[in-house]
Amino acid sequence: MKHSRNLHKDSYPLTQLVQSYPALQPHVLIKPDGSKTIDFANPNGVKALNAALLSHYYQVKFWDMPAGYLCPPVPGRADYVHYLADLLAKDNQGEVPKGKTIRGLDIGTGANVIYPIIATRSYGWQMVGTDIDAVSIKSANAIINSNSVLTNDIDVRQQDNQRHIFSGVVKPNEYFNFCMCNPPFHQSAEQAKAVSQRKIQNLTKNKTKRGSHLSAEKQSATLNFAGQSNELWCEGGELQFIQRMIVESRDYASQIRWFSSLVSKKDNLIQIYKSLRELGITDIKTIEMAQGQKVSRFVAWRF
Template sequence: MKHSRNLHKDNYPLAQLVQSYPALQPHVLIKPDGGKTIDFANPNGVKALNAALLSHYYQVKFWDVPAGYLCPPVPGRADYVHYLADLLAKDNQGVVPKGNTIKGLDIGTGANVIYPIIATRSYGWQMVGTDIDPVSIKSGNTIIASNSVLTSHINVRQQLEPQHIFTAVVKPDEHFAFCMCNPPFHQSAEQAKAVSQRKIQNLIKNKSKRGSPVNTQRHSAALNFAGQSNELWCEGGERQFIQRMITESRDYANQIGWFSSLVSKKDNLIHIYKRLGELGISDVKTVEMAQGQKVSRFVAWRF
């Protein structure tokens, strides 16, 4: 079940989305049963759908990412934000705190700045996004500058020391209510490419079963839309990244309330809990989230 405050609990209202974002119309397909859908293996269609969702639900009238960069599904990203809001509510007499007195940090915000957009448009929070990639920073700044609803609420910073996570981007006098992160989950470029290829083959197979036309050229293009190397993989994968994040979080215990990270692979939890235990961190929460049949989770901790 999606979070109760997730605006995307139901199916996509394509007619309303097209009205909010007319550029989505060419990507709407008619299914054999007469219903309407989007070709989710077509990167341009997926990007148009995201832009339509952001326009319709969050009043973001310009949103785009450079070719080859991650185009994340908005509904699943919204769940992470809303469940983090629930954590903050537990320290606020059960009420989700809203407004610009709440400041959040998004580690690895990417070219899409999805998390800061959803957070500030849902709750009015101030958000800082960080990334090691200069193209992502430029893209994020373009999105922010192009939308008046974002300009006074979000800023992005380039992490110039890739070996660090908080160091060099968190200022000495700054305080954040929380940080969030969607870490690179593959251990190598080869592993990331293999997973992308499997996803495309599954999309082709499902379309064939439904009797829908298969455009192999579009499906091949989707492989190039799967994300940049720093978005998809790092040495040691997500396990090592999160363990490094936990270790470095000790130095920012007085500046960040809740630390958190998505954990894509359930098998990594035992190693994450072990590292938390080694540092004597006992206030740990694991929150599961479900999008259809896919179950994801994030781990949050504080000192």
């Protein structure tokens, strides 16, 4: 189940979403039983759905990104934010801290700047997003500057050195209550492409049986699972990225209270725990998040 505070824990209220974001209407389909849905293999439909969710629930009226950049599922992203809020609550007499005194750092915020949006609109936190990609930074700034509800609460910074994660973006004497990260999880472009192809096949399999035009579906799904190289893969995959993050976190132990990262591959946890223990870190949390049949998790640590 999704987090209890996740605004998207129930089915999508498509009628209300269309009222908040009329551009979603062309993508709404009527199922044989009369209920409404959208075509999740259509990247434009998925993008419109996410924009509608952000408009309806978070009052973000402009949300767009360049073609070829990842379009994140808003409900799953919200879970990470809410479970982090629970972690902060444990140091606050069980109450989730709200307001601008809480500052969060999003490593790899992307062109969509989705985590800072959800965090600041849900809890009023101040957020800083970082990314190595100049186009992502430009897109994130366009979203922030186009929405008055975000302008004073989110800042984005470009990381100029791909070898660094915190160095160069965390300023001297700056303090964050937490950092979060959705690391590139593939080890190579070939591996990322293979996974995308499997997703395409799963999405188009049933439609092929019904006689849908397969090539159009494949083209659509390919776009839907597109992403820039830095979003999808890095040398050593997510394990090596998180291990670099752990090593560098030691130098920022006094500036960031909780470090955290999503871990998509459960098998990586053993090596991650080992890397943390080698630095003498004993306060480690692993928090699982369920999205239907899929279980994801993040690891959090502090010095």
